[in-house]
Amino acid sequence: MLEHYVSNELVRGVVQCVIAALAVFAVMLLARRRAPGLLGEISFAELRGLLQIFAVGAILAGLLRGPAWTSIFVLTGMILAAASIVRKRAKKIPRAFVLALIAIGVGAGTILSVMTATGVIPLKILTLVPVGSMVIANTMNTQSIFLDRFRGEVVSHVGEIESALALGATPDVAVELYLRAAFRASLIPAVDNIRSLGIVWIPGIMAGMVLSGASPLYAALYQFVVLATIFSSSALACFVASHLVAGRIFSIHGQLLLRA
Amino acid sequence: MECRDLGRELPSEPGRFLVQDISFSVESAEVLGVIGPSGAGKSTLLRLINRLDEPTQGTVFFKEQDYRSVDTATLRRSVGMVMQRAYLFPGTVAENLAFGPLQQGRTMNGAEIDSLLSEVGLAGYATRDALTLSGGEAQRVAITRALANDPEVLLLDEPTSALDEAARDSVQRLLEGLIRERHLTCIWVTHSLEQARVMADRILVLEAGRIKIIGTPAEVLPRA
Numbered sequence: 001m002l003e004h005y006v007s008n009e010l011v012r013g014v015v016q017c018v019i020a021a022l023a024v025f026a027v028m029l030l031a032r033r034r035a036p037g038l039l040g041e042i043s044f045a046e047l048r049g050l051l052q053i054f055a056v057g058a059i060l061a062g063l064l065r066g067p068a069w070t071s072i073f074v075l076t077g078m079i080l081a082a083a084s085i086v087r088k089r090a091k092k093i094p095r096a097f098v099l100a101l102i103a104i105g106v107g108a109g110t111i112l113s114v115m116t117a118t119g120v121i122p123l124k125i126l127t128l129v130p131v132g133s134m135v136i137a138n139t140m141n142t143q144s145i146f147l148d149r150f151r152g153e154v155v156s157h158v159g160e161i162e163s164a165l166a167l168g169a170t171p172d173v174a175v176e177l178y179l180r181a182a183f184r185a186s187l188i189p190a191v192d193n194i195r196s197l198g199i200v201w202i203p204g205i206m207a208g209m210v211l212s213g214a215s216p217l218y219a220a221l222y223q224f225v226v227l228a229t230i231f232s233s234s235a236l237a238c239f240v241a242s243h244l245v246a247g248r249i250f251s252i253h254g255q256l257l258l259r260a
Numbered sequence: 261m262e263c264r265d266l267g268r269e270l271p272s273e274p275g276r277f278l279v280q281d282i283s284f285s286v287e288s289a290e291v292l293g294v295i296g297p298s299g300a301g302k303s304t305l306l307r308l309i310n311r312l313d314e315p316t317q318g319t320v321f322f323k324e325q326d327y328r329s330v331d332t333a334t335l336r337r338s339v340g341m342v343m344q345r346a347y348l349f350p351g352t353v354a355e356n357l358a359f360g361p362l363q364q365g366r367t368m369n370g371a372e373i374d375s376l377l378s379e380v381g382l383a384g385y386a387t388r389d390a391l392t393l394s395g396g397e398a399q400r401v402a403i404t405r406a407l408a409n410d411p412e413v414l415l416l417d418e419p420t421s422a423l424d425e426a427a428r429d430s431v432q433r434l435l436e437g438l439i440r441e442r443h444l445t446c447i448w449v450t451h452s453l454e455q456a457r458v459m460a461d462r463i464l465v466l467e468a469g470r471i472k473i474i475g476t477p478a479e480v481l482p483r484a
Contacts, residue, residue, distance in 0.1 A: 159347040163402075166310055167360035167409060168337035177350070254332040255314055 021046050056133075063125055071128045075112070078133055079104050082140035090147035092155075092258060094248045099241060100143050107237025108136045115229055131226060134205070135233045138190065142234035146186035146241055153178035154249060155260040162256060171250040179242045186238050190231045197227060261286045261413050261445070265318030266308055267469075278304040279469040282318070286413070289443040293450060293460030293477075300466040302449040306415045309447065310341045322412070337364055340411030342419045346398035348390040353382070353401050356390050360409035368408065380404045380434055396427025400434060407438070416448040420455075435459075457481055 006012040024046060028039045063070055079101065086100035093099065112132055115121040121131050154161065157178060164174035198220065205226050209219035249258040262285035270276045279301035286292050294302050307313040309320055311332050320327045327335055337360065348356050357376060358368040373386050380400045385393075390401060399419060406414060419435065420428040436459060439446055450456050456463050456477065463480040465472040473480055 159343065159345055160349060162312055163341075163343060163347040164349070164359070165312060165333075166336055166339075166341040166343075167405065168333050168363040169359070170333055170363075173363065251314065253311060253314055255312060 017050055021050070060129060063129070066125065068123050068125050068128065071125045071132065074129050075108075075132045075136065078136045079108060082136050082143075086140055086143045086147065089144040090151065092151055093147055093245065094257075096147065096248075099244050099248060100140075100147070102244065103143055103237040103241040104136065104139050106240045107233045107235075108132070108139045110236060111135065111229055111233040115225075120225055121229070131205070131229070134226060135230050138230040139233045139237045142186045142190060143237055143241060145189070146182050146238045147245065149185045150175075150178060150182035150245060151258065153181050154256075154258050158256065158259065165254060165256065171246050171254050171256075174256075175246050175249075179246070183238050183242055187231070187235060190227075190234050194224075194227050194231060197224065261309075262321045263305075263309065263318065264321065266305070266315050266320060267317035268304060268308055268313055269316040277469050279308065279466070280317070281470060284464060284471065284474055286445060286447060288445055290461045291439060291444075291446045291448060291459055293448050293456035293463040294466060295450060295453065295456050295463060296466035296472070301469040302466055303417050304469075305466065306341065306417050306447065306449060309413075310339050310415055311335060312341075333363065337409050338412045339415060340406035340409055340413070341415040342399075342403050342406050342417065344418045344422050346393075346395075346402035348393070348398055348401055348405075350391055351389075352386065353377070353388050353390050353393075354386040356401055356405050357408045360405060364409075376404050376408060380438070394427070395423050396430055399423060399427070399431050403431070403435065403438070407442075412445060414444050414446045416446060416450075418449050418451060421451060453481060 003012065006015055024042060025039075028035075028042050032039050059074070063074065082104050083097050083101035086104070087097040090096040090100070112121065112128075112135060116123050116128065121127060154175060161174045161178075165171070206216075206219045206223035209222065210216050249256065251257055263282050266282040267280040268278045270278060282305060284292070294305065296302055304313065308315050311320075311327065322330070322335070322338070349359060354368075354370075354373045357373050361368050370386070374383070377383055377385050380403065382397065382400055382404070385397070385401070390398070393401060399422075403419065416435070420431050423431060432455065435448075438444060439459070448456070448459060450459075460477060462475060463477055464474040465480060
């Protein structure tokens with residue numbers, strides 16, 4: 001229907017964005033008592049996200065004509081931005097930016113390198129940047145959940161952790177249960193995405209490939225590749241973070257520093 | 261064990277001390293009661309001795325050795341601590357008891373666990389889920405868990421204050437019995453002057469983070 005009234009593609013895109021943003025705004029307005037303050041946060045996040053994705057679209061339009069190696073700079077920039085966003089979600093964890101940068105860098109960097117080296121992801125900027133961005137964004141979400149959940153577990157189990165310390169446990173042993181809980185919780189969305197693939201949802205890559213003329217069967221298989229890559233990257237990043245985070249919430253003498 | 265000029269300044273508020281200039285010693289098999297109003301620094305004192313918090317002044321000596329030169333985990337294995345609440349770990353009672361020795365690489369066998377549980381009146385509790393116990397039972401397990409490490413000094417941070425009256429009496433009787441039979445060296449923080457009078461060889465009164473008086477119950481209690 002929109003195509004009938006707005007023929008210019010760019011203007012139509014803006015109108016579609018406005019309608020989608022209004023839907024978010026309306027839902028958050030409806031549920032404002034359940035999440036006080038989130039309405040303002042999501043409005044700002046929407047505007048920011050829109051400007052960012054538009055800027056990326058403009059950059060991509062320019063980069064698509066460049067060599068494949070330039071995608072490294074784009075992906076590195078995305079990892080830096082992702083670490084910065086995770087840091088804001090993990091405010092009480094000291095040096096969370098460096099922690100997230102290492103975790104996402106190792107997680108997404110390693111998995112994307114392996115997938116590119118084996119030819120699973122073609123070494124073309126047109127593929128590498130969009131797929132890489134999906135992997136980094138999902139790894140970032142998993143990191144945010146992991147660190148937020150871990151912080152929550154620790155501050156609500158200070159007594160148990162200090163009891164373990166008082167019995168002579170090392171910090172790693174004292175928080176082992178809570179690392180496990182956070183690790184598991186952070187990967188639930190990624191596991192559910194794979195589990196419900198094709199049944200509950202047909203994800204973007206597959207839809208895009210089918211729309212652009214690829215065989216639906218190949219598109220379906222490739223979608224699995226992307227989700228499996230996302231899961232590997234997210235899990236590896238959490239694994240790395242789980243080995244680094246305990247060192248940040250205890251002093252060098254094994255005293256718990258993180259409090260509510 | 262000896263505290264020398266022990267103190268802790270709040271990192272967020274320089275110049276404000278939670279405890280300050282704390283010096284005293286505890287002899288082997290002695291029970292030192294620590295009393296004082298809320299906020300006097302009683303729990304902070306125990307946390308400093310167990311090194312759950314870092315002193316910003318002074319230090320503690322164990323067997324003439326400055327505790328800052330001892331690995332913290334090793335130190336804590338010889339300084340047991342029982343907190344106001346039991347804070348048991350998920351799992352069975354036996355797993356809770358075996359936790360401390362396991363940190364030293366020692367596995368407790370079933371007979372050792374049963375013997376400890378019998379000693380504290382919890383025979384047959386080894387396979388019980390620790391998180392389903394009553395407050396009094398849980399605190400008994402917490403005390404036994406601390407004793408399973410065979411500590412040289414036992415720190416008791418108001419171990420009966422979170423219990424109902426019946427459980428409080430029963431846990432206090434248990435502690436009295438254990439201290440006498442095992443000749444434990446204890447620092448016992450309590451709100452109860454009566455508990456301090458009955459249990460302590462000497463009493464230390466803390467006020468606003470400093471020692472107000474230290475001496476025998478007969479010397480201290482009339483002035484407390």
